[in-house]
Amino acid sequence: PVIQKIEEAGFVAYFVGGSVRDTILKKPISDVDIATSAFPEEIKAIFPRTVDVGIEHGTVMVLWQKEEYEITTFRTESTYQDFRRPDEVTFVRSLEEDLKRRDFTVNALAMSRDGEIIDYFDGLVDLNKGIIKAVGSATERFHEDALRMMRGVRFVSQLDFTLEAKTEAAIMEHHALLEKIAVERVQVEFIKLLLGKGRSQATIKLIETELYQYCPGLRKHGEGLYRYADLSGELPDSLTAWTLLVYFIQLDNQSIDAFMREWKCSKKAIQEVEVAKRALDFRLTTGWSKEQLYHTGLEIAVAVEKMHALLTGESDLAALETHYKNLPIHNKKQLKVTGNELIATLNRQPGIWLGELLVEIEREVLIGRLSNQTEAILSWAK
Numbered sequence: 001p002v003i004q005k006i007e008e009a010g011f012v013a014y015f016v017g018g019s020v021r022d023t024i025l026k027k028p029i030s031d032v033d034i035a036t037s038a039f040p041e042e043i044k045a046i047f048p049r050t051v052d053v054g055i056e057h058g059t060v061m062v063l064w065q066k067e068e069y070e071i072t073t074f075r076t077e078s079t080y081q082d083f084r085r086p087d088e089v090t091f092v093r094s095l096e097e098d099l100k101r102r103d104f105t106v107n108a109l110a111m112s113r114d115g116e117i118i119d120y121f122d123g124l125v126d127l128n129k130g131i132i133k134a135v136g137s138a139t140e141r142f143h144e145d146a147l148r149m150m151r152g153v154r155f156v157s158q159l160d161f162t163l164e165a166k167t168e169a170a171i172m173e174h175h176a177l178l179e180k181i182a183v184e185r186v187q188v189e190f191i192k193l194l195l196g197k198g199r200s201q202a203t204i205k206l207i208e209t210e211l212y213q214y215c216p217g218l219r220k221h222g223e224g225l226y227r228y229a230d231l232s233g234e235l236p237d238s239l240t241a242w243t244l245l246v247y248f249i250q251l252d253n254q255s256i257d258a259f260m261r262e263w264k265c266s267k268k269a270i271q272e273v274e275v276a277k278r279a280l281d282f283r284l285t286t287g288w289s290k291e292q293l294y295h296t297g298l299e300i301a302v303a304v305e306k307m308h309a310l311l312t313g314e315s316d317l318a319a320l321e322t323h324y325k326n327l328p329i330h331n332k333k334q335l336k337v338t339g340n341e342l343i344a345t346l347n348r349q350p351g352i353w354l355g356e357l358l359v360e361i362e363r364e365v366l367i368g369r370l371s372n373q374t375e376a377i378l379s380w381a382k
């Protein structure tokens, strides 16, 4: 109905940006953005309730039937100051001009009132293939707004997409432009990246493209980020992404405050992470009682078998899980492999396997299925 009102006044208007992308992906939609040929004053004349949220950029918020719509005049951004935000916007009357200056093809789709998709840059193809690709020249898009480089990897994570090669190459070449970007804006993208479904590959992209250098405190912690990529896959509900991050980059409790302040996090957020990290440390260092071990006996048995399978290369893990599911819990004799055998196997293997084993154990501990570190499990399993 909002678009219809604008059209009745003699202008054109389309849904644009994330809401079109998410509609096609059948994902929940956050904000509805509308782009129009009408100028802000013309929009304000059509609707009784409007709020100037960024009129110098051509954006008016319209309140209509209890919903909010961000309505922006078609524009191209001609000059940019410090690669931060458009310095001067030029309003244009064509949709194509407007879409051309958007960041990625999947974000440059428009949809008319009756659901017709307007796609000048093969956004639908990229949406189907799961690709994040800059519209036109990636170099130009990143010079217009350097934050787009972070947005790119953030979408890789959120949508579980891959980064198109030229777009990735442009990030590698131009990442230094991010130096000028306010850390608060980077933080918004970074948190979304940490929480997205594709966080593992996005975190690796963050390292490979060197974008992580513009994330406060992470310059020295590339290795910790790899651990995050490896292990944060099954995020335990009780732990936030920040908590896991500070754990994986091995910050001690004293350094968390400084680290998160650099990210300009709120005091409350810092305190929450500090508390959660302490609880996590406790879980990782405190041995469980025999009783607790008894109840997790099945998981431990499976874990020991998994380790052995990993070490020996016999990795029919699904069969093992079924095997143990059919056993009465906690019968040591029914373990196929004893702790001693495991240690003997470990001793015969080169170090790389040990690393993999530890990763496996750490994951089990983090998701709360196992208690303590290796020693506890091994000594119990013997």
Ligand code: CTP
Residues within 6 Å of the ligand: 016, 017, 018, 019, 030, 031, 033, 101, 102, 103, 104, 107, 108, 145, 147, 148, 151
């Ligand atoms: N956009 C852009 N360059 C930016 C920021 C935004 O080209 N640096 C354009 C994109 O077309 C984007 C739209 O503006 O889709 C809306 O931006 P925003 O609300 O920040 O992102 P969404 O894509 O809507 O993603 P979400 O709201 O889901 O985070």
